[in-house]
Every structure is written in C-alpha cells, then in structure tokens.
Amino acid sequence: MTAGAWGWWAAAPIVGGSLPVVAGLLLAGLVPVRGIAIIPVAGILIGGAMTATSLAGRRALDELTDRRGEVEAALTLGFPPRDAVLLVCRPAAGQALIPALDQTRTVGLVTLPGAFVGVLLGGASPLAAGVTQLFVLVGFLAVEAVAVVLTVELVARGRLRPATPPGHGGRGR
Numbered sequence: 452m453t454a455g456a457w458g459w460w461a462a463a464p465i466v467g468g469s470l471p472v473v474a475g476l477l478l479a480g481l482v483p484v485r486g487i488a489i490i491p492v493a494g495i496l497i498g499g500a501m502t503a504t505s506l507a508g509r510r511a512l513d514e515l516t517d518r519r520g521e522v523e524a525a526l527t528l529g530f531p532p533r534d535a536v537l538l539v540c541r542p543a544a545g546q547a548l549i550p551a552l553d554q555t556r557t558v559g560l561v562t563l564p565g566a567f568v569g570v571l572l573g574g575a576s577p578l579a580a581g582v583t584q585l586f587v588l589v590g591f592l593a594v595e596a597v598a599v600v601l602t603v604e605l606v607a608r609g610r611l612r613p614a615t616p617p618g619h620g621g622r623g624r
Contacts, residue, residue, distance in 0.1 A: 460610040461504060464601035468500040468594040469493065481586050491569060492587060496594045499551060503595035506547035507602040511540035512613050515606070536607040544603045551595045555588055 473493045476482040482492050515522065518539045525535035566587040570580035605611045 460605055464504045464598040465500040467601050468598035469496045472496055472590040472594050476590060481583055496590060499591045500594045500598040503547050503598040504602050507544040507599040508611055510543045510546055511603050511606040514539050514543040533607045540603050540606055544599055547599045548595055551592055558588060
C-alpha cells in the first residue's frame with residue numbers, strides 16, 4: 452500500500468463520526484435542510500472529528516513507540532496483535548476527548564456558543580436556540596467519541612501508521 456493510501460484511512464473516523472450526527476440533526480428537524488444551516492453545523496462537527504482523530508492518532512502512535520516492549524510482551528503471552536496494541540493505545544487515546552470536554556464545560560459561562568448565537572440571529576426564540584445548541588454540543592461529543600474509537604481501532608489494525616520521513620523507505624513501524 453502506498454503512503455498516500457494510508458492517508459485515506461484517516462478520513463474514516465472523520466466521516467464515521469460526523470455523518471451519522473449530521474444526518475440525525477437533519478432528520479430530527481433541528482437543522483433545516485438548507486445549505487446556510489447545514490454547512491456551519493456540519494463544519495463544526497467535522498472540525499471536531501478532525502481534531503479528535505489527530506489527537507487520538509498521535510497519542511496512540513506515540514504510546515506504541517514509547518511502549519513497544521509492552522506490546523511485544525503481550526504478543527509473547529499469546530495476545531493477538533490487535534489486542535496487544537489496544538492494551539497500550541486505548542487508555543492514552545481517551546485523552547483526545549479532553550479538549551471537547553473542556554469546551555463543553557465552558558459553553559455559556561465563558562464563551563458564547565456559535566450555534567446558539569447563529570440561531571438567535573436567524574430569528575428563532577432563545578429556547579429554540581438553546582435546544583439547538585444543546586443538540587450540537589451533544590452531537591459534538593458523540594462525533595469526537597466515535598472518531599477516537601475508530602482511530603484507535605485503525606491504529607490497532609495497522610491501517611494508520613506513523614509518517615515515514617522522505618527517503619527512509621520504511622513502512623512506518
């Protein structure tokens with residue numbers, strides 16, 4: 452598999468996390484089926500999935516590098532390769548959710564949430580704006596959680612690998 456083909460795997464957690472939540476918001480009628488409404492909400496969710504994928508992937512791959520001996524020990528004990536990698540990656544990748552959790556804690560107290568302000572400026576009532584913002588925040592956390600789980604699974608299956616510097620010709624691990 453070429454280096455470019457590995458990069459396409461990074462899109463799977465982004466799409467897998469974002470698409471169901473955007474579709475759910477549209478089907479529930481919380482976001483009108485108009486580009487002016489869909490694009491910003493989808494952008495927020497896709498951006499969150501991208502951040503979670505990047506953080507989870509980096510943390511998981513860093514842990515694999517730093518704790519390679521533990522993976523080898525698990526393999527020696529008879530663990531399947533996927534399970535041996537997950538023993539090391541899973542706890543560290545959970546830290547990828549910390550920025551989303553921190554952002555959620557500050558909404559309304561420190562920051563003015565974008566969906567709330569946008570819906571208000573669009574002419575909706577404060578209650579409708581609050582409900583929309585609540586669903587966007589819950590969706591944001593769901594998107595990021597799914598993206599983290601998918602990213603760690605792809606790392607465990609060897610689909611996401613560290614970048615190999617040009618000229619080294621290795622496979623990344």
